[in-house]
Amino acid sequence: MAVSRPNNLELPENVVVSRLDALASWCRKNSLWPMPFATACCGIELMATGAAKHDLARFGAEVFRFSPRQCDLMIVAGRVVMKMLPVLQRIWQQMHEPKWCISMGACASTGGVFDTYAVVQGIDRFIPVDMYVPGCPPRPEQLIQAIIDLQDKIQAEGTITGREFDTAGRQARKRALVEIATPLSIDASRNPVLQRELAARSGRPATAVVPD
Amino acid sequence: MPFTPPAVDDVLAALTNRCAGVTVSEFRGQTRVVVPVESCFDALACLKERGFDLLVDVSCVDYLDYRDPPMQMAGCAGHRYGLVYLLASTTTNQRLTLRVFVDDPEPTVPSAVPLWEAANWLEREVWDLFGIRFAGHPDLRRLVMPEEFAAHPLRKDYPLQGRGERHNFPVITRDHS
Numbered sequence: 356m357a358v359s360r361p362n363n364l365e366l367p368e369n370v371v372v373s374r375l376d377a378l379a380s381w382c383r384k385n386s387l388w389p390m391p392f393a394t395a396c397c398g399i400e401l402m403a404t405g406a407a408k409h410d411l412a413r414f415g416a417e418v419f420r421f422s423p424r425q426c427d428l429m430i431v432a433g434r435v436v437m438k439m440l441p442v443l444q445r446i447w448q449q450m451h452e453p454k455w456c457i458s459m460g461a462c463a464s465t466g467g468v469f470d471t472y473a474v475v476q477g478i479d480r481f482i483p484v485d486m487y488v489p490g491c492p493p494r495p496e497q498l499i500q501a502i503i504d505l506q507d508k509i510q511a512e513g514t515i516t517g518r519e520f521d522t523a524g525r526q527a528r529k530r531a532l533v534e535i536a537t538p539l540s541i542d543a544s545r546n547p548v549l550q551r552e553l554a555a556r557s558g559r560p561a562t563a564v565v566p567d
Numbered sequence: 568m569p570f571t572p573p574a575v576d577d578v579l580a581a582l583t584n585r586c587a588g589v590t591v592s593e594f595r596g597q598t599r600v601v602v603p604v605e606s607c608f609d610a611l612a613c614l615k616e617r618g619f620d621l622l623v624d625v626s627c628v629d630y631l632d633y634r635d636p637p638m639q640m641a642g643c644a645g646h647r648y649g650l651v652y653l654l655a656s657t658t659t660n661q662r663l664t665l666r667v668f669v670d671d672p673e674p675t676v677p678s679a680v681p682l683w684e685a686a687n688w689l690e691r692e693v694w695d696l697f698g699i700r701f702a703g704h705p706d707l708r709r710l711v712m713p714e715e716f717a718a719h720p721l722r723k724d725y726p727l728q729g730r731g732e733r734h735n736f737p738v739i740t741r742d743h744s
Binding site (some may be wrong): 426437438441444446447470471472473474475476480481482483520521522523524 | 712713720725726727728729730732733734736737738739740742743
């Protein structure tokens with residue numbers, strides 16, 4: 356949608372020009388609805404964060420919902436065992452886009468001291484995580500800091516179409532760009548991304564680029 | 568000074584008469600009975616008839632490579648698994664520990680569910696974590712571990728960190744969630 360703007364446009368009073376992405380991100384970051392996946396003592400700190408003293412409502416994130424359909428921020432607070440992990444994944448998949456995940460505490464992030472057969476050693480092995488909160492358990496201030504940082508992240512890179520979540524696509528483009536920089540020294544025969552990129556640039560199917 | 572309520576002596580005498588191979592010992596005032604597998608169910612039934620009407624717990628110990636096997640208990644040398652039945656009397660407040668020793672392969676004891684309904688889940692837990700079979704159990708499924716779990720994790724020859732079960736899950740990335 357290209358809008359041509361006259362050079363001598365004068366904005367009326369109380370009108371601000373912005374990008375739609377910035378507006379959407381601003382709305383999203385200030386109305387995070389957390390899904391409390393609290394399995395251990397971190398859950399107590401999570402509750403304290405939402406309660407009167409620390410008052411998560413100051414950051415627009417006080418509406419804890421126990422239905423994943425209504426949430427956009429999953430806070431995994433506590434250790435996740437192998438019997439619970441399929442539940443965690445299912446709930447994550449039931450949440451609507453755009454959605455974010457905070458891994459709260461040592462256990463959710465790394466397994467903590469529970470290096471045993473039943474405890475998953477970090478939920479980021481199996482679901483995407485945006486913020487990690489260290490601590491055992493973290494203080495409510497730390498969780499609030501994580502939510503503030505997540506708000507910054509949403510504001511900085513959020514788009515109304517959710518392009519920031521297309522991680523594989525972005526990674527592929529980044530890799531292709533790096534590798535195209537010195538094409539003659541790279542063997543593209545084993546790199547399908549590079550082959551596609553070369554084919555797109557030259558207009559013909561790419562074969563191996565042979566170094567001289 | 569060890570303290571044994573006199574009523575227990577009668578019960579133990581009856582138990583020794585009824586079942587062969589029963590060893591009675593005492594440790595810090597607690598009475599302990601070691602029973603061979605064959606007379607395990609009989610012994611439990613006898614104790615229940617004579618006042619030990621509450622089954623507090625059923626648990627198990629794996630003595631594999633144990634540095635000091637429970638040799639002080641006569642008749643249990645060299646056995647691998649030691650089951651523990653904790654009984655109590657709700658009328659006299661007495662307690663009694665019954666132990667049964669079993670071995671690989673297929674360690675099996677008769678189920679106590681016909682005597683106490685409470686044994687149902689307790690035995691399922693022991694089966695789940697130690698792999699002890701309870702013959703005659705009505706529903707011997709895993710209790711705490713997931714159904715698809717293949718091992719009995721509290722056995723001493725099972726590695727503490729598992730055999731990769733905790734990491735055997737699909738990875739959900741941003742692109743398919």
